[in-house]
Amino acid sequence: MVAPPDNDVLWARSLHHSHNGSPALVGVSLGVREGEILAVYGPRGSGKTTLLRCLSGQLVAQEGEVWFNSSPVHTLSPPRRERLRRDRFGWIDSEPTLVPELTAWENAALPLLLRGISHRAAKTAAMEWLERLDIGACARKRPHALLQAQQQRVATARALAATPSVLFADEPTATLHRADRAHVLRMVTAAARSHRITVVLATHDAEVAALADRSIALVDGRRVNSLPTADAEGRAAECSLSV
Template sequence: MVAPPDNDVLRASALHFQHHDGSPALQGVSLGVREGEVLAVTGPRGSGKTSLLRCLAGLDRPQRGEVWFDGVAVHTLGTLARARLRRHRFGWIDPVPVLVPELTVWENAALPLMLRGTGRRRARRAALEWLERLDVDGRARSRPHELRHSERQRVCIARALTVVPSVLFADEPTAPLHRAESAQVLRTLTAAARSHGVTVVLACAGPRRAGLADRTVTLLDGRRVRTLHLPPVAGPAGPAEGAEPAGSAGTEGRPACSLSA
């Protein structure tokens, strides 16, 4: 095994991963992520975005291929070692907000810090700073059941950023939010990450939500593609968000893609 180049804090090489039912999720995906970069992973539902993030974060182990983080071969680590790596170096945001119901908002946001041994007062101060950035500091003493769905997701984002992780994995973090709110939260997330030197790997469905990233990688059926043009899905509200204009596929609106080398 050869460690990735020094300028790549995270690198995947020829990742293959299958779901429990045997269906392929990743088929030979390779990529590198530079330190401090915001990388967007885009593609339609079922393209392998979540599986890629889970393999990079050590939540799942690929059947074949390698994952390197900061010179460490993540794919060779045992379950406990990967859990320690996630606790101390990674942050994770799910598309569905999950909070501890017995804790207040600020306690939920401060929980990762306190699990690392940070004192309660210092952890509370850090949590409140991030809650303020995400416009939910006014609910700091509330319980999760008292929050709107979108507010719970903002708290989850604050919780992931409170520890200032080396790499933040965000799996469609603004999926529960309305369009305008989604754009605002993504701007806050990416600006905060850049100001603290946090590397971000962001999974998102459409190019509009990927617009704040430094670079975009597109997946289709578990493979990296250079270009992806899908026909718009007509509906009562018009074309779906992120869809390309009709005819952009080059041949009467049919999908077109080309595989990366």
């Protein structure tokens, strides 16, 4: 086992993983520097979510290594990986997963409260990000009273309020309209720049990927140099149908 380069806050080598016998990752390696915004770009089903789950310690790849700040994530016990996710990582999903019994600000403050941060400090941080995301007026509402786009902003505030070392965003704006998508992405990228948060962003949208400092492309669980064009995909589909 070889330690990763010193300038990579997150590093993975030769990740292989399958779901029910179907390959999801095939030999994927990458490095991410501190404060960098990396887009993992590819069509749906290309392995983006599996890669983010392996990098964040939610899932242990069947083969390969994942390192965070020169510590091997892949060898940590489940409790230590859970602690790492709670204390150092943030996650934004494509669908907002809010606690229905909690208000918007309580949902946004939850990771801080779980770390043992005082109620006052956690609420202050949560309210700051809710205001930045133009959702502060809904701070006392529960999720059922919020629109989908508002719920997603609360989920984004929750991830950012904890000031994670690494923020994993898995298609974070997939369910949002164009204007909401642009605003949330501006806030995520601005937070990354101002707080030196490393971001790993999974997306199938070329416009979203263009906001990153750098992007890698995945197709069928493999890193590729570029994605096939729509015309090329169409011709490939026609060929497969004619066989």
